[in-house]
Amino acid sequence: MGQEELHGTSAPGEEASERLLIIGLGKIGSQVAIRGRAFGMEVWAFDPYVSKSKMDNLGVNQVENLEDGLATADVVTIHVPLTDETKGMLDDRRIRTIKRGAYLINCARGGLLDEEACYEALRDGRLQGVAMDVYGEEPIRRDHPMLREDVRNRVVLTPHIGANTFEAQSAVAKIAAQNLLLALRGEPYEHAVNLPxxxxxxxxxxxxxxxxxxxxxxLGTHLADLTRGAIRSCSVVLRGPLFQEEDEPIRFEVPFRLKPYTVAFLKGLLEVRHGAEVNYMIAPLMARERGIEIEEGTGESNTYRNVIDATVVTEKGSARIVGTVTEEGRQRVVRINDYWLDLIPSGKILLFQNHDRPGVIGKVGTMLGSANVNIANFALGRKNGSGLALAALQIDQDLSEDLLKTLREDVDLIWATSVSLKEDL
Structure with a gap:
């Protein structure tokens, strides 16, 4: 989206409204959007994982490029979790991109922005004001940049205790008691009170x-990212006799009535972007809040005795992943999209698609070796007649974004992504 597309227009004689940019349109970001519109602000949002339909329902304009949004916003407010992807997302370069005279607010997590760069922007007059209740180090240290004498009159700092009010504590106690009564009666309850x-x-x-x-x-999240569209729905089909057995009474599955495997899939799908806060209790709730439709089914399996067959649908495409556990108790991913392969889902994975011709794998191995990245395992999937192949390399070290970019360009890969899979539950 070009910068010229971000500028709103006003009728002759009409004063232009202040522009609010919300980074992260989750539960809190959505509520901020509603209040921003109520105050007559022109509300924009940057969140590549939220569908355009949800933004339209909130009356929010979509920003596809964060830098473009920062350059035109009068107020910037952050509402994203702290993950490997979001850590330091507002670094010195991006803070310099913010429109001169704008206000910056961080009530999400410390570590999302460069606090020293914020100080420099305040001192130079590029930022008009900063407000935050979270810090890179908590409690806030005495020599924190925001406490320096030359900027403190344009800074609002508060402790991160918004829930510690009489009203909030009373509301939490009331909700807990109501949900407990509903759960004991076997009725649907709005909030999680136990594992599903x-x-x-x-x-x-x-x-x-x-x-x-x-x-x-x-894996589904990373494959969905390749389509460059927000996730709209996912389906989990549990195939084989194992999934026909009753695991336990259904009372613990209220209100979603999802099987454990679907809940675990949702946890993996969401935790890549939302961090460790995604647990089994809240994963279905978070999916619903983000407008992700969930379908679950059972069926028969052919090649393997029992498989989990999952599909993620985005605004611009879809991805399918099939996995099984062998009779010896070994986990395997046996299909990604239209490619059959034998991938051990563990540790760090380099996943890429390439033209099926000699020398590609050799070039990738040579470049990884030059970067001191060891290959622990290798899986290849080919689709007859397509001229394309899909490869998955299990590696011992993390890949930098620069190395990934070099692999894509120098080896002429169609796409490449790195995935970090989990050992524990």
Missing amino acids: FMKHRLSDQKKLFLALARNLGI
């Missing part, structure tokens, strides 16, 4: 499928 399933009641084989489902969700 009892993990200790699952057999060893089912626990392996539970771990597999979570990693399929993580």
Whole structure:
């Protein structure tokens, strides 16, 4: 989206409204959008993982490029979790991009922005004001940049205790009591009061499928990103006799009535972007809040005795992942989109698609070796007649974004992404 597309227009004689940019349109960001519009602000949002339909329903304009949004906003407010992807997202370069005279607010997590760069922008007059209640180090240290004498009159700092009010504590106690009564009556309740399933009641084989489902969700997020569209829906089909068995009474599945494997898939799907705060209790709730439709089904399996067959649908495409656990108790990803392969879902994975011709794998291996990245395992999928192949390399070290970019360009890969899969549940 070009910068010229971000500038709103006003009728002759009409004063232009202040422009609010919300980074992260989750539950809190959505509420900020509603209040911003109520105050007559022109509300824009940057969140590549929220569908345009949700933004339209909120009356919010979509920003596809963060720098463009920062350059035109009068007020910037951050509402994203702290993850590997978002850590330091507002660095010195991006803070310099912010429109001169704008206000910057961070009530999300410390570590999302460069606090020293904020100070420099305040001192130079590029930022008009900064407000925050979270800090890179908590409690805030005495020599924090925002406490320096030359900028403190344009800074608002508060402790991160918004929930510690009489009203908030009373509301939480009331909600907990109401939900407990509903759960005891076997009626649907709005908030989670317990795990959606009892993990200790699952057999060893089912626990392996539970771990597999979570990693399929993580893979699903990375494959969905390749379509450059927000996730709209996902389906999980549990194929085979294992999933026909009753795990436990259904009372713990209220209000979603999802099987444990679907919940684990949603956890993996969401935790890549939203961090460790995504647990089994809130994963279905978070999916619903983000407008992700969830379908679950069962069926028969052909090649393998039991498989989890998951599909993620975005605004611009879809991705399919199929996984199984062998009779020896080994987890495997056996299909990605139209490619059959034998991938061990563990540790760090370099996943890429390429033209099926000699020398590609050799070039990738040479470049990884030059960067001191060791290949632990290798899986290849080919689709006859397509001239394309899909490869998955299990590696021992993390890949830098620069190395990924070099691989894409120098080896002429169609796409490449790095995935970090989980060992535990």
